[in-house]
Amino acid sequence: ALVGGMFRKAGFDAVDVKLDLNVVDMRKALREFGSKARDADVAVIYYAGHGIELDGTNYLIPTDAALETDTDVLDEAFPLDRVLFAIEPAKQLRLVILDACRDNPFAKTMKRTVASRAIGRGLAKVEPSSPNTMIAFAAKAGSTASD
Template sequence: MRLYTLLRVLVVVAASVLLASQPAWATKRVALVVGNSNYQNAPLLPNPANDATAIAATLKGAGFDLVESRLNLTSSDMRRALRDFADQARDADIAIVYYAGHGIEIDGTNYLIPTDARLERDTDIYDEAFSLDRVLLAIEPAKQLRVVIVDACRNNPFADTMKRTVASRAISRGLARVEPAVSNTLIAFAAKAGLTALDGNSKNSPYATALVKYIAKPGLDLRRAFGFVRDDVLQATGNRQEPYVYGSLGGEDVALVPKAE
């Protein structure tokens, strides 16, 4: 009987030690990172593939449960990537999509452009590109936080060459302002709506460089992280580029990486 009691005590102690050693922050975090540089029907973009690689490495280093990193996606590749990532987001607490490459705004809707797009006429956008709403749909099932980071506010070569099927259809510079329909969702643009972003003169764009510096800093609230990103980019570009974040969160701090105990 004494031996049985002793064994029970040892089991309880061992269980307590095991629980104490487990991380208190067990949130499941998943990310899809896309960098489109090698466009088949437009000039090469030097930095998106490098930027995506740097962001993916940062999130992997931060302990994300899944980081799906994809480069130079065609239309069919992007469709498959978004579909597969939606499955991953269903049982995730935090879901992030980072996209670097060409983007375009038509009639107030933002589109991400795959590498094989031709966009010979404005209506081709519906068949050959992916609306930002489609990306938001992929991460909508995440339980706590949804983030889309769009580094696609570059000068777009398709905008000047595509034929207009309707003269009144607006194709604007940069991307359009957007407000998430789902709570606890943030959409971060490399440049404010209607403005363009700079690639910079180094391996990574000023925006990606700042993201790598702050996005996975332990314990740093995500809103403050994006604020620091804004400050760094403004300084690096001589106030020519101002990143912007749309959407809102509640009063609690929300950090992508927990503060070390």
């Protein structure tokens, strides 16, 4: 809520604050954001929550995710690429701020269906493929930021 207020004070025309989203609401929020981004010069997504890295891909975790196995990540979490897809239509600048580089909260209980599958510490480094796109992390690649 405080970050949303900061963006309003900074002059952003449309600021939507979404809190504690489950998988359905997160999917809906990304769809709605993508529609609004088509008319925007500048678009920003700020995400505070849990994120994990699996085999080099970063995922954002909805509040209702039940990640018992590594395969569950594919079904119940959102790849960072989905967020980048939502923000891509903005005309001049795209900014994704991830306050999500934490230890995997499921690491101790998550079973691996493939022994060689890597569940990383923190989030993996990402290079945006679209011009004028910046991704800011809470900590450098492969490290964690405390809650």
